Amino acid sequence: MDDENGLEKIPGRGAAKYQIDHWWWLVVAVAGIVLLLSLTQPDPYWRIVKFVSDGVLVTVGVTLVSFLLTLILGLVIALGRISKNGFFRWITTIYVEVARGIPLLVQLLFWYFAFPSLIQSFGRLLSLQILERYHANPYIMAILGLCFCYGAYMSEIYRAGIQSISKGQNEAARSLGMTHGQAMRYIILPQAVKVILPPVGNEFISLLKDSSLVSVVAVADMTRRGREFMAANFIPVETWLMIALLYLIMTLIAARVVAWIEKKTQTEER
Amino acid sequence: MEPTPIIQIQNLHKHFGETAALNGVDLVVHQGEVVVIIGPSGSGKSTLLRCINRLETFQTGSVIVDEIPLTTAENINAIRTEVGMVFQSFNLFPHLTVLENVTLAQKVVRKRTKAEANAIAYELLEKVGIPEKCQGYPGQLSGGQQQRVAIARALAMNPKIMLFDEPTSALDPEMIQEVLDVMLQLAKEGMTMVVVSHEMGFARAAADRAVLMDEGLIIEQAVPDVLFSQPTQERTKRFLSKIL
Ligand SMILES: Nc1ncnc2c1ncn2[C@@H]1O[C@H](COP(=O)(O)OP(=O)(O)O)[C@@H](O)[C@H]1O
Ligand SMILES: [Mg+2]
Numbered sequence: 001m002d003d004e005n006g007l008e009k010i011p012g013r014g015a016a017k018y019q020i021d022h023w024w025w026l027v028v029a030v031a032g033i034v035l036l037l038s039l040t041q042p043d044p045y046w047r048i049v050k051f052v053s054d055g056v057l058v059t060v061g062v063t064l065v066s067f068l069l070t071l072i073l074g075l076v077i078a079l080g081r082i083s084k085n086g087f088f089r090w091i092t093t094i095y096v097e098v099a100r101g102i103p104l105l106v107q108l109l110f111w112y113f114a115f116p117s118l119i120q121s122f123g124r125l126l127s128l129q130i131l132e133r134y135h136a137n138p139y140i141m142a143i144l145g146l147c148f149c150y151g152a153y154m155s156e157i158y159r160a161g162i163q164s165i166s167k168g169q170n171e172a173a174r175s176l177g178m179t180h181g182q183a184m185r186y187i188i189l190p191q192a193v194k195v196i197l198p199p200v201g202n203e204f205i206s207l208l209k210d211s212s213l214v215s216v217v218a219v220a221d222m223t224r225r226g227r228e229f230m231a232a233n234f235i236p237v238e239t240w241l242m243i244a245l246l247y248l249i250m251t252l253i254a255a256r257v258v259a260w261i262e263k264k265t266q267t268e269e270r
Numbered sequence: 271m272e273p274t275p276i277i278q279i280q281n282l283h284k285h286f287g288e289t290a291a292l293n294g295v296d297l298v299v300h301q302g303e304v305v306v307i308i309g310p311s312g313s314g315k316s317t318l319l320r321c322i323n324r325l326e327t328f329q330t331g332s333v334i335v336d337e338i339p340l341t342t343a344e345n346i347n348a349i350r351t352e353v354g355m356v357f358q359s360f361n362l363f364p365h366l367t368v369l370e371n372v373t374l375a376q377k378v379v380r381k382r383t384k385a386e387a388n389a390i391a392y393e394l395l396e397k398v399g400i401p402e403k404c405q406g407y408p409g410q411l412s413g414g415q416q417q418r419v420a421i422a423r424a425l426a427m428n429p430k431i432m433l434f435d436e437p438t439s440a441l442d443p444e445m446i447q448e449v450l451d452v453m454l455q456l457a458k459e460g461m462t463m464v465v466v467s468h469e470m471g472f473a474r475a476a477a478d479r480a481v482l483m484d485e486g487l488i489i490e491q492a493v494p495d496v497l498f499s500q501p502t503q504e505r506t507k508r509f510l511s512k513i514l
Binding site: 178 | 323359
């Protein structure tokens with residue numbers, strides 16, 4: 001943000017159009033392998049792709065919904081952690097420690113198997129029919145589990161980003177009469193976004209990969225569909241090779257998009 | 271006619287943990303008065319200014335600004351809109367254009383329309399001598415220009431009081447005067463100002479009173495010429511001998 005840098009970048013802005021990131025070739029290469037295998041040996045490879053295709057949509061859907069909710073949850077928790085109110089700080093800190101201290105797989109198992117049981121027992125205790133008959137929807141529980149865990153990590157990223165903005169920015173905003181919320185919204189968060197973006201992108205990729213764990217709580221994602229195909233056909237090498245390649249394509253694309261967004265915000269930086 | 275007190279500080283104590291910053295400060299500033307505060311580093315000058323608009327909380331004592339005592343959150347915001355502050359490190363908002371820096375708080379705090387805010391901003395930017403740079407970003411300006419934008423930003427809120435915390439200390443020597451000129455102009459127009467600065471020329475030309483602080487206390491205060499040339503306190507003499 002030096003004077004010199006600022007002046008130099010402005011004229012270059014229009015001219016230096018974004019160039020195709022050369023790592024896209026890796027995405028193309030992996031997609032090419034999948035295509036080649038499917039074309040040359042439709043049985044089993046194309047059969048596998050067709051069989052798990054609905055699982056691909058589930059994986060993408062669960063990841064996107066969880067990610068969006070995590071973005072909101074993370075912000076709320078981060079604001080709690082930097083709050084002046086001791087109670088908010090206390091409760092959000094406990095949440096972060098708990099959510100980061102338990103393996104995600106165990107958390108998912110808890111939300112899907114233990115949590116509904118607890119609700120049912122609670123319902124019997126109060127003789128509440130609705131609670132007694134409570135039945136967990138695997139998709140909702142999977143998303144809940146992913147958000148609960150990732151919200152904690154995301155909040156730490158937000159917090160670091162917010163705290164990286166100098167105190168003087170907040171003081172200037174407050175001295176102009178802005179409230180805490182206005183200072184956050186107009187001054188701190190817009191500046192923190194640039195700091196936060198790269199790690200948030202990485203969280204997205206982790207979330208995409210960790211979403212495979214939801215296969216253990218009855219969500220028919222790509223991994224679970226792969227297991228089903230395996231169980232029916234007994235060809236582990238071909239099945240898991242294909243599933244691995246499909247995940248790889250998705251994470252590689254996500255990584256390119258993250259890199260693109262990062263670069264875009266960096267060039268817009270004055 | 272009695273001059274109206276606009277800032278009344280009584281027996282102000284402030285400590286950061288173990289460190290005492292203010293040890294019982296009493297200070298009254300009248301409407302239209304320009305007060306310059308000098309003193310060694312760490313003597314509590316910044317803390318005193320920051321207590322006036324409650325960027326810092328304090329332990330005991332009272333601060334009354336324009337007859338509003340500093341108590342509740344509402345009072346704090348009421349006072350902050352009446353008190354403008356200029357910082358040593360400018361603290362312009364780097365992600366906003368120069369124009370937006372001056373209009374943002376007008377819009378979100380004063381609820382002015384964009385057109386109103388822009389008109390006021392153009393007028394003030396012209397007054398502080400920032401021509402045609404309104405669409406640029408603060409990072410493209412020199413330090414002196416940035417500080418003048420910061421002054422315009424504070425003035426846009428129509429404050430009754432302006433606080434300056436070492437506004438020229440971070441500037442290259444050749445840029446100091448352009449900022450001081452803007453401050454002199456403001457003083458001439460009758461703005462109430464409390465200025466932490468060791469610019470003796472400015473103090474002599476603009477200030478009604480100079481105040482020497484040391485170790486969280488006001489040691490001595492007088493008309494600048496008198497304080498600088500005939501100090502009565504040993505600590506004032508020692509300090510002046512170092513900076514003059
Ligand atoms: N945020 C803070 N935390 C802890 N100590 C502080 C803080 N701000 C100021 N102090 C201490 O308070 C005293 C007064 O500081 P300050 O008001 O900044 O002095 P000055 O502006 O006169 O140099 C110093 O001893 C300083 O170390
Ligand atoms: Mg200071």
